[in-house]
Every structure is written in structure tokens, then in C-alpha cells.
Amino acid sequence: MGTLIYGGDFEIEIDDRMLAHLKIVIIGKLRRAESCALSWTVAKAQGSGRETIWINPHTALRFRFDTAERHPINAQWVAAIAETANKGDIQLVAEPPTAAG
Secondary structure, X not given: OEEEEEOOOEEEEEOHHHHHHHHXXXXXXXXXXXXXXXXXXXXXXXXXXXXXXXXXXXXXXXXXXXXXXXXXXOHHHXXXXXXXXXXXXXXXXXXXXXXXX
């Protein structure tokens, strides 16, 4: 599990592969000086529900991966995550199947 560290002290555990794709979307928005919300489902063990954070170009973010290897990028997944941002807030959506599999 990787970690998205928000504001220096708030940590969100996210699968390394998902985090690699999410990072591309978030960095792309920040490079364009766009703010966005990121929402996710809270696990039952942590009380269930949903959480949302607001990300802007001044937000301190750190992407920490458990593995040193870079994950292969599924462009369709990046596009699917980016599309959620265009509809309101970034959602952690499941990886769509690739044309090869």
C-alpha cells in the first residue's frame, strides 16, 4: 500500500498501482493551476462513509510508494480517473481492462 500525504500530516492509504495513476491526474491538474476535490470510500474498519479533501496548487502533497519499481501506466485508467474530476471530484475508480487483456 502506498500513501498520499496531504498537508504534511494527513495520510491516505492507496494501492501503489492506483496511486501511480492518481498521481498523474493530480499533477496534471496542479500543473494547469487547477484546484480539485478528491473523494474516497472509508473502509468499514475505519467507520465507513466517505471523505473528501480539497487540493489546490498550494497544497502540500507527497506520494509515497511501498515499492521502488514504477508501475506500467494504463492510459485508459488515467483517462477514467481524469473524467471523474471533470464531473465534480476525483474518484478512485477501478482499473478498466486493457485491449490486451
